[in-house]
Amino acid sequence: MSTIPEFQKAVLFHEPGGLDKLKYEEIPVPKDLADEEVLIANKYVGVNLFDSLLRSMEQLPSWYPATYPIIPGFEGSGIVVKVGKNVTKLKNGDKVVYAGSSTFTQYTKVNANSVLKLSNDAKDEKLAKYTALVSGGLTSLCLTNEAYELKKEDYVLLYGVGGGVGLVLTQLASKKGAHVIAVASSDEKLAAAKHYGAEFLINHKKEDILKRVKEITDNKGVQVVYDSVGKEVSDISFESLAVKGTWVIFGFASGPTPPVNPLLLFQKNAKLVSCTLYNTLTSPSAWEHYYDEFSHVVEKDGLEVPIEIFPIEEYSTAIAKLEGKKVVGKLLLEISS
Ligand SMILES: NC(=O)c1ccc[n+]([C@@H]2O[C@H](COP(=O)([O-])OP(=O)(O)OC[C@H]3O[C@@H](n4cnc5c(N)ncnc54)[C@H](OP(=O)(O)O)[C@@H]3O)[C@@H](O)[C@H]2O)c1
Known part of the structure; x- marks a missing residue:
């Protein structure tokens, strides 16, 4: 050597x-x-x-x-x-x-x-x-095992699905039997997400994310949003949640998530949690x-x-x-x- x-x-x-x-x-x-x-x-x-x-x-x-x-x-x-x-x-x-x-x-x-x-x-x-x-693997395991334990048949909203974490999270979530709603800025990124198991695809440059989430979930909303984008999507993340849904913040690609009024969570018995790899491991x-x-x-x-x-x-x-x-x-x- x-x-x-x-x-x-x-x-x-x-x-x-x-x-x-x-x-x-x-x-x-x-x-x-x-x-x-x-x-x-x-x-x-x-x-x-x-x-x-x-x-x-x-x-x-x-x-x-x-x-x-x-x-x-x-x-x-x-x-x-x-x-x-x-x-x-x-x-x-x-x-x-x-x-x-x-x-x-x-x-x-x-x-x-x-x-x-x-x-x-x-x-x-x-x-x-x-x-x-x-x-991406360790982060996605922490997210789906601890931050919110993802279950079969859950509807899950994921942003940035073409990225290093996003494509791994898409695979782990779909392997657990969840319905993955994948959001990205290009059809190429969405095609990759589909290849790795995403069931529903939303190109945020062309479509209204919240409107599509409501259509897909028959107005019920998703059980969990794993949110890595922050500022630009924070309203969408909360509005997309089902009753008793969980909003997991694990990144802020577009800027820090704005402050959230705790009383907002009352509307749906929602949970707001965060997850970092280094506070888990x-x-x-x-x-x-x-x-x-x-x-x-x-x-x-x-x-x-x-x-x-x-x-x-x-x-x-x-x-x-x-x-x-x-x-x-x-x-x-x-x-x-
Ligand atoms: N909590 C933790 O322990 C942990 C660990 C690892 C990573 N993370 C977070 O996970 C996220 C993904 O990380 P990554 O390394 O996989 O990133 P990446 O490969 O670059 O993917 C990030 C995605 O974020 C979207 N995005 C939104 N606003 C953006 C902006 N202003 N600049 C660039 N991309 C933007 C893009 O999706 P579209 O083009 O589709 O919009 C992009 O594909 C990051 O927020 C990162 O900080 C957190």
Whole structure:
């Protein structure tokens, strides 16, 4: 195995703003690992919309644990090159996929609990597939198991179904036997959602979402809305709910969800809940449980997503494509060694 260099290349931004704020710079490779951490030489990292939302924020959210410069990226895959002294489940040379932060680098240090070991003969295609699915898969499992436990025959409203999370959520929801009402901005994205099990398709550029939801559900509304879009759809999310329906907020692609008057919920005995991956996966046993489920849905249920891969040097082209809503599926960056 090659030695770990002192310096590496990373995509990062020093201040908020547009795409022009992203730089590709040399930074030190982390030297010190906490006892529970491992250092991973990345092969692929995933591009998320939240990377862009974070870059556009004048003020970082109080719960976000980093300061500038910020390295985007919330997942990756590669080879373990160093392990902390309390790590027993991983060793140097293991091929892995992981959910973490600041992954747009050649080397990322991460808590071993958030790492899933793959077989050591795993080919690059498998690493890419698991990288593309890990964030959307874990998020979708948390949403459908905990935030609102999705049941057979439930009507479920999903936005942004052409995206990395949206297509995975569509598959998990339809596999549970729910009636998936899929919303997207293009027929191409909706065709992908249909391929992965969506029953009803709404192109929000051409159709009134609420009117269609009412038609589809015979005016009863849906049992759950998993809302990743926020501001632009908040009224639609609430109005789409059936009596005793649940509105799950898990993202704000179009801007923060406006304040909600609790008395509004009285109208329908509605529930308003939120869900983040990192407030769900708070213990080693939670990670283990969800990685078991994740491996099961990938290997046994055939979870997949269309993947497009750019070399990390072309990060700007890749991220511009995502921000232009042009991506169907998941974008990855490939790291040259
Ligand atoms: N809570 C959690 O733990 C968690 C974890 C992962 C992701 N998320 C959230 O899940 C959502 C999806 O993430 P993703 O990485 O899968 O994103 P993605 O692949 O880029 O898909 C996001 C979709 O959001 C829609 N959208 C609406 N307004 C947009 C805007 N201003 N710019 C770009 N897209 C916009 C687009 O759908 P249309 O083109 O069809 O309108 C797009 O396909 C994000 O809100 C993200 O923050 C939450």
